[in-house]
Amino acid sequence: MKNPVDIAVTGAAGQISYSLLFRLASGELLGADQPINLHLLEITPALPALDGVVMELHDCAYPLLHRVTVTDNAKQAFNNVDFAFLLGARPRGPGMERKDLLQCNAEIFAVQGKALNEVASRNVKVLITGNPANTNTLIAIRNAPDLSGENFAAMTMLDHNRSIAQLAEKSGVQTTEIKNVIIWGNHSSTQYPDIHHAKIKGQDALSLVDNDWFVNYFIPTVQQRGANVIKARGLSSAASAANAAIKQMRAWALGTEEGDWVSMGVVSDGSYGIEKGLVYSYPITSMDGKVSIVQGLKINQFSKERMKLTETELKEERDAIKHLL
Ligand code: NAD
Numbered sequence: 001m002k003n004p005v006d007i008a009v010t011g012a013a014g015q016i017s018y019s020l021l022f023r024l025a026s027g028e029l030l031g032a033d034q035p036i037n038l039h040l041l042e043i044t045p046a047l048p049a050l051d052g053v054v055m056e057l058h059d060c061a062y063p064l065l066h067r068v069t070v071t072d073n074a075k076q077a078f079n080n081v082d083f084a085f086l087l088g089a090r091p092r093g094p095g096m097e098r099k100d101l102l103q104c105n106a107e108i109f110a111v112q113g114k115a116l117n118e119v120a121s122r123n124v125k126v127l128i129t130g131n132p133a134n135t136n137t138l139i140a141i142r143n144a145p146d147l148s149g150e151n152f153a154a155m156t157m158l159d160h161n162r163s164i165a166q167l168a169e170k171s172g173v174q175t176t177e178i179k180n181v182i183i184w185g186n187h188s189s190t191q192y193p194d195i196h197h198a199k200i201k202g203q204d205a206l207s208l209v210d211n212d213w214f215v216n217y218f219i220p221t222v223q224q225r226g227a228n229v230i231k232a233r234g235l236s237s238a239a240s241a242a243n244a245a246i247k248q249m250r251a252w253a254l255g256t257e258e259g260d261w262v263s264m265g266v267v268s269d270g271s272y273g274i275e276k277g278l279v280y281s282y283p284i285t286s287m288d289g290k291v292s293i294v295q296g297l298k299i300n301q302f303s304k305e306r307m308k309l310t311e312t313e314l315k316e317e318r319d320a321i322k323h324l325l
């Protein structure tokens, strides 16, 4: 049996975590031969509720789940962890944009960035889901100077999956037949879901669906999906968010599929003319735990304008929390 891998989850008594923890413990992240230890972080008032979640985890008698620790102390939670899922943050309610959460959530990522910097494994993979995810990732990175920006990513995989699902439904194929969709930019309503490079059963997507559907239905549907889930459920997406978190972290750790990529918010190196240092969602391939931004894609004027628009919003968010960088 392999040695257990240490995985931290913050916001562990919250709704995304309630889907995520059971999937992690059943081996969906790293496989059925990889035991894990879970390090669960919550704020003090939520610890009693978290105790109930831990009872349920134990009651599943998962063979891969070795140790579960519960704490309200970030340094204890992140000690030597190989993976960290940063879910702990306030979700938005109806009528809010994700950036409205910046003032209440930003500080969390400054504190947790510092704690990761001090105690996490130097190879830790930190996936930030708490909103606004891209700018929270930037804050965590800047507060963790001894780790690399490559240790961190913002979650845009849910938007990526939403794009795949819309395209599969429109074209009447299984989701596995859709490849190479892209989410550019911010996990917000300015994100640009792009299908110019997407394939449906190996054929160019835009030769199979009409441009009007792409511009006037597909783009706004993906951009507004989070808000529409909130409108319908009264709560933000949770099971689909947990699913995306596993898929993004798994692709990062174990590699992307040949001929396909995922979308991930990573530190811009200036690729596609985006300002260096912003946490921007790009098409990403991963091999041996290292991610690379897909290079050389042809970008038309329509796409350039949308990629700039979401970049501008990220600059505004960054400027609003300058004191934490
Ligand atoms: P939730 O309110 O159900 O759970 C959040 C939990 O975080 C709560 O239990 C809370 O006590 C805890 N928490 C708050 N501050 C904390 C801290 N400093 N340390 C540790 N835990 C802390 O919310 P949720 O539905 O699970 O969503 C969590 C976050 O994820 C929200 O910000 C939401 O907007 C975001 N989200 C992002 C995506 C994405 O695609 N990036 C998708 C869905 C949700």
Ligand code: LMR
Pocket: 091, 092, 098, 131, 158, 225, 226, 227, 229, 230, 236, 237
């Ligand atoms: C989502 O995309 O579902 C999440 O970011 C939650 C939200 O606020 O929309």
